[in-house]
Amino acid sequence: MIGAAWNGARAFTATSGPGISLMQEFLGLAYFAEIPAVLFDVQRGSPSTGMPTRTQQADLLSCAYASHGDTRHVLLFPEDPRECFELGALAFDLADRLQTPVFVMLDLDIGMQDWLCEPLAWDDRKTMDRGKVMSAQELDAGRDFGRYLDVDGDGIPWRTYPGTHPSKGSYFTRGTTKDRYARYTEEGPAYVDNMQRLLRKFETARALLPRPEITNASQPATAGVIWFGSTGAAMAESLAELERRGIHLDRMRIRAFPFHDSVAEFIAAHEHVFVVEQNRDAQLKMLLVNECRIDPARLSSVLHYDGTPITERMITREIAEQARLFVPGLGFQRPGIRKVS
Amino acid sequence: MTYLAKPRLHHPELPKNALGYTRRDYEGAISTLCAGCGHDSISAAIIQAFFDLDIAPHRVAKLSGIGCSSKTPTYFLGNSHGFNSVHGRMPSVLTGAALANRDLIYLGVSGDGDSASIGLGQFAHVLRRGVNMVYIVENNGVYGLTKGQFSATADRGSRSKRGAANNDEPIDLVLLALALGATFVARGFSGDKAQLVPLIKAAVMHRGAAFIDVISPCVAFNNHPGSTKSYDYVREHNEAVNRLDFMPEREPIGVEYPDGGTSDVVLHDGGLLRLRKLDAGYDPSDKVQAMSFLEAHRARGEVVTGLLYLHADSDDMHAALQTVDAPLNALSDADLVPGNAALGGVNASLR
Numbered sequence: 064m065i066g067a068a069w070n071g072a073r074a075f076t077a078t079s080g081p082g083i084s085l086m087q088e089f090l091g092l093a094y095f096a097e098i099p100a101v102l103f104d105v106q107r108g109s110p111s112t113g114m115p116t117r118t119q120q121a122d123l124l125s126c127a128y129a130s131h132g133d134t135r136h137v138l139l140f141p142e143d144p145r146e147c148f149e150l151g152a153l154a155f156d157l158a159d160r161l162q163t164p165v166f167v168m169l170d171l172d173i174g175m176q177d178w179l180c181e182p183l184a185w186d187d188r189k190t191m192d193r194g195k196v197m198s199a200q201e202l203d204a205g206r207d208f209g210r211y212l213d214v215d216g217d218g219i220p221w222r223t224y225p226g227t228h229p230s231k232g233s234y235f236t237r238g239t240t241k242d243r244y245a246r247y248t249e250e251g252p253a254y255v256d257n258m259q260r261l262l263r264k265f266e267t268a269r270a271l272l273p274r275p276e277i278t279n280a281s282q283p284a285t286a287g288v289i290w291f292g293s294t295g296a297a298m299a300e301s302l303a304e305l306e307r308r309g310i311h312l313d314r315m316r317i318r319a320f321p322f323h324d325s326v327a328e329f330i331a332a333h334e335h336v337f338v339v340e341q342n343r344d345a346q347l348k349m350l351l352v353n354e355c356r357i358d359p360a361r362l363s364s365v366l367h368y369d370g371t372p373i374t375e376r377m378i379t380r381e382i383a384e385q386a387r388l389f390v391p392g393l394g395f396q397r398p399g400i401r402k403v404s
Numbered sequence: 405m406t407y408l409a410k411p412r413l414h415h416p417e418l419p420k421n422a423l424g425y426t427r428r429d430y431e432g433a434i435s436t437l438c439a440g441c442g443h444d445s446i447s448a449a450i451i452q453a454f455f456d457l458d459i460a461p462h463r464v465a466k467l468s469g470i471g472c473s474s475k476t477p478t479y480f481l482g483n484s485h486g487f488n489s490v491h492g493r494m495p496s497v498l499t500g501a502a503l504a505n506r507d508l509i510y511l512g513v514s515g516d517g518d519s520a521s522i523g524l525g526q527f528a529h530v531l532r533r534g535v536n537m538v539y540i541v542e543n544n545g546v547y548g549l550t551k552g553q554f555s556a557t558a559d560r561g562s563r564s565k566r567g568a569a570n571n572d573e574p575i576d577l578v579l580l581a582l583a584l585g586a587t588f589v590a591r592g593f594s595g596d597k598a599q600l601v602p603l604i605k606a607a608v609m610h611r612g613a614a615f616i617d618v619i620s621p622c623v624a625f626n627n628h629p630g631s632t633k634s635y636d637y638v639r640e641h642n643e644a645v646n647r648l649d650f651m652p653e654r655e656p657i658g659v660e661y662p663d664g665g666t667s668d669v670v671l672h673d674g675g676l677l678r679l680r681k682l683d684a685g686y687d688p689s690d691k692v693q694a695m696s697f698l699e700a701h702r703a704r705g706e707v708v709t710g711l712l713y714l715h716a717d718s719d720d721m722h723a724a725l726q727t728v729d730a731p732l733n734a735l736s737d738a739d740l741v742p743g744n745a746a747l748g749g750v751n752a753s754l755r
Contacts, residue, residue, distance in 0.1 A: 065489070065497050066497035066498055066499060066502075066504070067503050067504040067732075069487060069497070069500075069501060069504075070501040070504035070505050070508075070733055071733030071734075072500075072503065072504030072505070072733040088490050182748075182751040183747055183750065184744065184747070186744070191737055191740070224485075224505075225462075225465045225484070225485035225501070225508060226462055226463055226465070226485070226505065226507070226508050228462060229460055229461075229462045230462070233483050233486075234485065235478060235485075235486040235487075236485070236487040237486075237488040238488065238489070238490060239488070247478075
């Protein structure tokens with residue numbers, strides 16, 4: 064995948080958690096040497112071999128920060144096979160545009176089960192975005208080529224495919240540190256310069272990625288709920304049931320990491336937000352707290368991780384119980400702000 | 405250390421090849437390896453081979469893993485794209501690159517630590533898949549970058565610089581390559597450029613997986629008495645079975661070899677290999693015989709060099725996969741995107 068993408072072909076691999084673990088070193092290389100790569104991670108249960116045929120959403124952290132050193136990766140979260148198709152196609156454009164690994168995070172429940180979904184559709188006007196690839200003509204026209212040079216201010220450098228030009232545009236791809244012209248260096252300022260540019264690139268990614276789907280409750284609500292992936296179907300049912308019980312929640316389905324600015328805005332606009340996910344450690348919540356600088360007390364988790372698909376009943380029960388604790392006007396006040404008499 | 409830039413001024417009368425390139429155009433940065441390192445001689449042989457073959461430098465992609473050997477692609481073919489990948493996993497990167505553009509020439513450079521230990525699995529698969537490439541292992545029997553621990557190719561009983569004996573059986577990459585189905589298998593010695601350059605040229609012109617194990621003494625950690633990868637040991641125990649001449653077909657074959665027999669092999673693109681037999685009993689087209697010959701000589705402590713096995717009309721991975729003639733990285737939207745109408749058929753099949 065890395066070699067083919069380096070050489071200008073589109074390439075991907077489909078894997079699951081153990082494969083992600085195995086590929087950590089290569090993922091760091093692809094991040095640092097800036098090689099497009101697309102990975103479909105069908106998330107199964109547990110660390111190690113775990114529950115190979117059961118479903119979870121437990122690879123968020125190991126993918127978002129895959130490999131040693133300072134790294135951050137782009138993740139996409141489809142909710143059903145139709146969106147796998149759409150985000151899958153988009154992942155290749157994003158990988159080429161951003162020159163970095165892009166993970167399509169399927170839950171095993173999406174990857175292995177039969178689903179009923181909308182028919183797949185393709186817009187015939189769409190063309191592939193191969194990103195910033197400098198041609199022999201552009202090199203001949205005298206364009207300055209530095210493999211890691213940020214000419215456009217978006218953190219994304221230009222690249223050439225091997226074999227493009229007899230005397231211009233060749234460079235050495237390496238995992239070692241390098242300067243803007245891909246020359247080996249261990250100079251501190253050159254390293255910092257490069258790492259800062261990678262952060263700019265990550266900011267560019269934030270604006271390019273699919274935005275979250277935000278919908279309001281049927282009545283003005285002070286609380287919200289966040290989910291992603293295969294949770295969608297159970298979530299829709301649960302939200303209807305909660306409304307019936309008088310618990311009104313604004314909704315946000317997250318579709319990508321790094322999070323769009325509207326994610327933090329949604330959380331800021333509500334007194335309390337539930338985060339529903341299918342893992343033990345509240346990995347999406349950790350990412351939200353860490354990346355959006357959110358007070359963890361504003362969020363509470365609904366966690367399902369026994370390997371079976373999440374159910375409406377479980378979500379409804381958990382949210383109804385927690386709502387009494389955390390959401391003003393729905394019973395108890397939040398413990399942290401309860402008045403002491 | 406030598407981080408100096410090479411002078412760009414060239415003598416106006418440097419000899420040029422058929423494409424008008426001088427030998428300088430095939431060079432890279434100045435080596436930072438130890439003076440006398442065998443690897444630098446291999447780099448020089450690579451430069452000579454590509455110059456002689458009239459291959460434009462930018463039509464070569466050079467890939468390597470991690471280690472002293474894997475640093476060397478910086479030191480040759482400066483106008484080629486290079487890829488210094490991760491330890492032991494150059495073969496997978498090369499496989500992907502070779503799939504993406506069949507029109508380039510792929511040169512993989514690795515070491516004995518890189519290929520015989522951490523990368524043994526990848527080494528196996530890139531050979532058995534018949535990836536069209538030249539795979540060179542610069543084999544010195546030690547981990548030079550980490551101060552000379554035995555590698556997996558160090559002979560049993562050979563001694564380290566500090567005098568410790570190696571207890572483990574060596575992995576013979578040549579025997580392994582034969583067993584794995586490489587269609588061009590050779591062994592050279594970095595101290596014998598006259599033998600090595602034609603081997604590299606022939607390997608480049610071969611279609612399929614070409615493997616060359618080059619014994620390359622480590623002057624810092626494995627060039628002492630008791631080592632079986634030292635200059636002295638290899639010179640004394642070098643058992644060359646043949647000498648090779650590579651010539652493009654367009655040149656008339658007018659060279660006569662009075663001593664010993666010769667045999668000619670025509671390559672797929674019309675180039676010709678002339679083998680001068682030094683050991684009358686050695687037949688490089690017979691894999692079974694090659695394996696037993698190698699084992700017998702290894703038992704006697706001899707280092708067999710030369711073209712050890714050749715399957716001249718072999719196919720490569722692209723033939724096996726029946727890929728299109730155009731490089732995959734040049735395919736357009738029209739080639740790759742079947743469109744909404746075709747998708748409708750997929751939808752219908754899933755109802």
